Amino acid sequence: GENVEQHPSTLSVQEGDSAVIKCTYSDSASNYFPWYKQELGKRPQLIIDIRSNVGEKKDQRIAVTLNKTAKHFSLHITETQPEDSAVYFCAAGGGGGNKLTFGTGTQLKVEL
Amino acid sequence: DAGVIQSPRHEVTEMGQEVTLRCKPISGHDYLFWYRQTMMRGLELLIYFNNNVPIDDSGMPEDRFSAKMPNASFSTLKIQPSEPRDSAVYFCASSLRGGIDEQYFGPGTRLTVT
Numbered sequence: 001g002e003n004v005e006q007h008p009s010t011l012s013v014q015e016g017d018s019a020v021i022k023c024t025y026s027d028s029a030s031n032y033f034p035w036y037k038q039e040l041g042k043r044p045q046l047i048i049d050i051r052s053n054v055g056e057k058k059d060q061r062i063a064v065t066l067n068k069t070a071k072h073f074s075l076h077i078t079e080t081q082p083e084d085s086a087v088y089f090c091a092a093g094g095g096g097g098n099k100l101t102f103g104t105g106t107q108l109k110v111e112l
Numbered sequence: 113d114a115g116v117i118q119s120p121r122h123e124v125t126e127m128g129q130e131v132t133l134r135c136k137p138i139s140g141h142d143y144l145f146w147y148r149q150t151m152m153r154g155l156e157l158l159i160y161f162n163n164n165v166p167i168d169d170s171g172m173p174e175d176r177f178s179a180k181m182p183n184a185s186f187s188t189l190k191i192q193p194s195e196p197r198d199s200a201v202y203f204c205a206s207s208l209r210g211g212i213d214e215q216y217f218g219p220g221t222r223l224t225v226t
């Protein structure tokens with residue numbers, strides 16, 4: 001089955017800096033790669049996603065890049081703000097089984 | 113739509129008791145997923161349904177866990193008997209097209225087994 005690895009597990013940045021979270025996947029048939037943000041005590045919520053026919057996607061301060069050949073994808077957050085502090089999960093889907101496989105999460109802390 | 117609804121939001125029970133968690137997916141969504149979240153294991157998929165039929169239950173940890181979806185608007189996850197190591201947050205999520213679509217998570221049920 002699909003295996004998704006996510007790094008780093010924790011990330012601390014200064015407000016205004018950029019943050020990058022990286023994920024790799026194992027199933028070359030996977031074609032859907034969402035990113036979820038989970039604030040403390042809340043549910044995971046989709047913030048951006050990318051499909052395998054696209055190499056990059058942006059939405060204001062966040063962007064996701066996908067390298068199908070290397071089977072890795074990354075989340076980029078620019079001009080970080082304290083409200084960006086949360087746990088971020090990457091996931092992969094569309095391969096074997098109609099489900100998402102989640103990474104282990106990255107705790108992002110944006111310090112003032 | 114009100115989104116995915118879960119009940120109860122919090123459950124505290126004693127070891128050995130039966131626990132039933134409930135979920136109402138978003139109307140029109142064909143897929144329903146049950147996840148368990150702990151600090152140690154992260155977000156684990158327990159089971160998922162397509163059109164009310166269980167498709168993959170390989171994540172269900174033991175026979176003590178069972179899940180049903182009697183109709184398109186209701187699902188239950190039951191633990192019998194419960195154990196302290198079952199303490200976790202249990203999320204239900206639904207989506208239109210399963211693994212190639214956004215999953216909408218419910219607010220979760222925080223289960224504590226003493």
